[in-house]
Amino acid sequence: MKSFITFFFLLAFVHSIAQQPIEVNLEQRPTSFGIQPGFEMIVPQATSGEAIDLWKETITPKKFLKKTPKMKKIKDEWWVNSVVISEISSMPLNVITQISSFPGHIYVRIFLQSEGGFIGSPGSSETTTQAAEHYIRNYGVQLYRLAVEKELQEEERKLQALENNLKRLKRKNKSYDEAISDVMQDKASLDMDAKFQNDLLNNDGRNQLGVIGQTSDEDLSKQLKLTQKEMKKAEKAEKRLNRKMSKNVKDQRDISNEIEKQKVKVEEVKNKLDNIR
Numbered sequence: 001m002k003s004f005i006t007f008f009f010l011l012a013f014v015h016s017i018a019q020q021p022i023e024v025n026l027e028q029r030p031t032s033f034g035i036q037p038g039f040e041m042i043v044p045q046a047t048s049g050e051a052i053d054l055w056k057e058t059i060t061p062k063k064f065l066k067k068t069p070k071m072k073k074i075k076d077e078w079w080v081n082s083v084v085i086s087e088i089s090s091m092p093l094n095v096i097t098q099i100s101s102f103p104g105h106i107y108v109r110i111f112l113q114s115e116g117g118f119i120g121s122p123g124s125s126e127t128t129t130q131a132a133e134h135y136i137r138n139y140g141v142q143l144y145r146l147a148v149e150k151e152l153q154e155e156e157r158k159l160q161a162l163e164n165n166l167k168r169l170k171r172k173n174k175s176y177d178e179a180i181s182d183v184m185q186d187k188a189s190l191d192m193d194a195k196f197q198n199d200l201l202n203n204d205g206r207n208q209l210g211v212i213g214q215t216s217d218e219d220l221s222k223q224l225k226l227t228q229k230e231m232k233k234a235e236k237a238e239k240r241l242n243r244k245m246s247k248n249v250k251d252q253r254d255i256s257n258e259i260e261k262q263k264v265k266v267e268e269v270k271n272k273l274d275n276i277r
Helices: 002-015 048-059 126-201 204-209 217-274
Strands: 025-031 034-044 071-074 077-083 093-102 105-114
Touching: 025 093, 025 105, 034 126, 048 071, 048 077, 048 093, 048 105, 048 126, 105 126, 126 217
Parallel strands: none
Antiparallel strands: 025 034, 034 105, 071 077, 077 093, 093 105
């Protein structure tokens, strides 16, 4: 009950977490063409490799029987020349992309050059600038979603591994329980044998069964010692199994707690993914 209440409050906290929005700003930044207006944004969690791969798919989608512009890297910039992005302009654009990586996020800067100059420059179409900003922001949102989807897959993989481990421990616990039951049965049988052998050694059993003289005291004593030795082995085995079973139960409890924590992490990432806009 306590763990359920804790889980409930953790989920409530998770759903209260605000998402970091993707914002695109038009900034003057250095390029191979000098200082030019570029569309800049921070994308959490993404990597430069993911950013470039998705950007290629976004602005140069593969078309059947049609040649598409190629993206090439020149120093620290990625270039695509003469690409038509209909959502921005009907005119071909040269696209220059810069990506800077930092722990936990990347900076993406995109410069769009047309025949009339760089989009966002003084005198350029405000409508085109807004369309570019909207297009690039949609790309940033998709990139962020891609990164969070990968995070979700990893957290779900961890949860599945914990749940599989718990199942394994439960199966092991069942085998310990069966083994303890077998040892207890062996102990009961050995105990009966020891009592019977002890009675024979004291002549009571032999008198009743009429086996006086058939088995020497020395042989009976050896048999009794052997039985008692087997009983001690069985007792040690039972204690050893009980220790293993106790540890198993503790491990199950610990992993169950880890599973609850991991479920919260999964819900947190799901919540983050659902709220990316």
